[in-house]
Each structure stands twice: as C-alpha cells, then as structure tokens.
Amino acid sequence: MEGNERDYVQSLERGFAVLLAFDQELTNPTLAELAAATGLSRPAVRRLLLTLQRLGYVTNEGTRWSLTPRVLSIGQHYTATKAMIELAHPYLLRLAERTAESASMAELDGHDVVYVARVPVRRIMSINVAVGTRVPAHATSMGRVLLAYAGPERISRFLEEADLRPRTAATVTDPAKLRALLAQVREQGWCIVDGELEEGLISASAPVRDRTGAVVAALATSTSAGRLVPDKLRTETVPLLLEAAAGVSAELGYRPAV
Numbered sequence: 001m002e003g004n005e006r007d008y009v010q011s012l013e014r015g016f017a018v019l020l021a022f023d024q025e026l027t028n029p030t031l032a033e034l035a036a037a038t039g040l041s042r043p044a045v046r047r048l049l050l051t052l053q054r055l056g057y058v059t060n061e062g063t064r065w066s067l068t069p070r071v072l073s074i075g076q077h078y079t080a081t082k083a084m085i086e087l088a089h090p091y092l093l094r095l096a097e098r099t100a101e102s103a104s105m106a107e108l109d110g111h112d113v114v115y116v117a118r119v120p121v122r123r124i125m126s127i128n129v130a131v132g133t134r135v136p137a138h139a140t141s142m143g144r145v146l147l148a149y150a151g152p153e154r155i156s157r158f159l160e161e162a163d164l165r166p167r168t169a170a171t172v173t174d175p176a177k178l179r180a181l182l183a184q185v186r187e188q189g190w191c192i193v194d195g196e197l198e199e200g201l202i203s204a205s206a207p208v209r210d211r212t213g214a215v216v217a218a219l220a221t222s223t224s225a226g227r228l229v230p231d232k233l234r235t236e237t238v239p240l241l242l243e244a245a246a247g248v249s250a251e252l253g254y255r256p257a258v
Helices: 010-021 031-038 042-055 069-081 083-099 141-148 152-161 175-188 230-251
Strands: 058-061 064-067 102-109 112-119 134-136 191-194 201-209 215-224
Touching: 010 031, 010 042, 031 042, 042 058, 083 102, 083 112, 083 215, 083 230, 102 141, 112 141, 134 141, 141 152, 141 175, 141 191, 141 201, 141 215, 152 175, 175 191, 191 230, 201 230, 215 230
Parallel strands: none
Antiparallel strands: 058 064, 102 112, 102 215, 112 134, 191 201, 201 215
C-alpha cells in the first residue's frame, strides 16, 4: 500500500538509519561516527540514540554505543510469522546432507536477495553468510531465479534502477544479457551462477512456489568451483535441488498442472 508524503514518518526512517549503521565496521561506534555514517547531524543522532536506548535497542559505555540483544526480536517476529521458513527447514537439512554442501533459502527485497533460512556445511565464502545477509540479485543464482519469475515490469525496473556493478571479472552486468539469462532460467526452471558473486563460488538455485503458483522464494546450494564444475553440479546436484524445491512448494499447497 502506497501513501502520500503526509503519511511518511521521517523520524522513523532516521531511527532505522541509525540502527542499520551498526555493522561489522561500526560495532561500537561513537555518536560522531554514527552521524558520519548516516549523514545526520550529531544532535539528531543523539536524540535518536537516547530514544532507542529508552526502548532497549541500544546501550552505551562511555562515548561508544552498541546494539542490545533486543534487536534480534525484530527478526524473530518476522521468522515467527513465516511458516514457509519452518516448512522449508527439513528440506534444506536433507539437501545439505545429500550434497554435503550448504543449503539456503532467500527472498527478493528490492535489488537484493535476503537469506531467510540456511543450513551451513562449510564456510566457502569470504563474506559472512547468515540469515539476514543481503547479496546483489544480479550476481547470484537465487537472485536470478527470483527475478526471472517477478514479471516483465519488475524485471525492466530492476535492470533500469539496480546497481549492476561487477563483483568479480565474471559478473554479468549488461542489462540485455541479464534479461536473456532470466529468460533462460524461466525456460529451464533452475539457475547456475559460476564465480560472479565471488571468485571460486558456484551455486545453483530453484524456485519455490506458493499455492497460487507464484514464486515466493528460491532454494540454493553452494560450493567451491574446486569441488564441482558446472556440468557436474547440473547433472548431480540440480535434480536434488529441484526435488527439495518441489517439496517445499508442495508444503505450501502448490499443485503443478498435469
């Protein structure tokens, strides 16, 4: 639902900006560092921090601030309302056991995909992948699966607005080529991306559908290029991935047309 400017609460936006400024580089920032990271004035950041402190989301020790465990409740409330995540977990676990590789599920959020469930096996990426991690949709198999079924208007808007910067030398950034790759994903029903998000990382994804047939998530399995080449991933792993995605879809009430 879209509202007009009168419905927009800028102070809420600024509060989230402060919360989101806490990251791996700013785990215990000062007020000045938060002001620089958010582009807000120091007095504004101070008021927001004191409000968040009163609500229990941040705490301070001297001049430095940190998040409290209470921020986890926001994600917990989201997870609790997403039955799909609970339904998918046994399938992710079985997929990880059968492939001996990490298994994940993600949803599309803006120009990124967000991990909503994950069963790790080994660390194969230099970035820290956990539930809530965001990665660019254009450079990932999950992102391409989700975009492929998002509809023509959403695809066009994404290709016009998204930051298609390369993550490696192999990253596809040409909008026309990406559009063709998305059409290929729709045709074959799965996607493999090799070394486009991170060198040496190869992943495969398949769509998860709800009872209406709409694609609501993507399942993925990831490994290193040293362990599996794309052809072997396609012949040995993709069938298992499609089976897992079909299982989750069935749990959500999807019945494919015969």
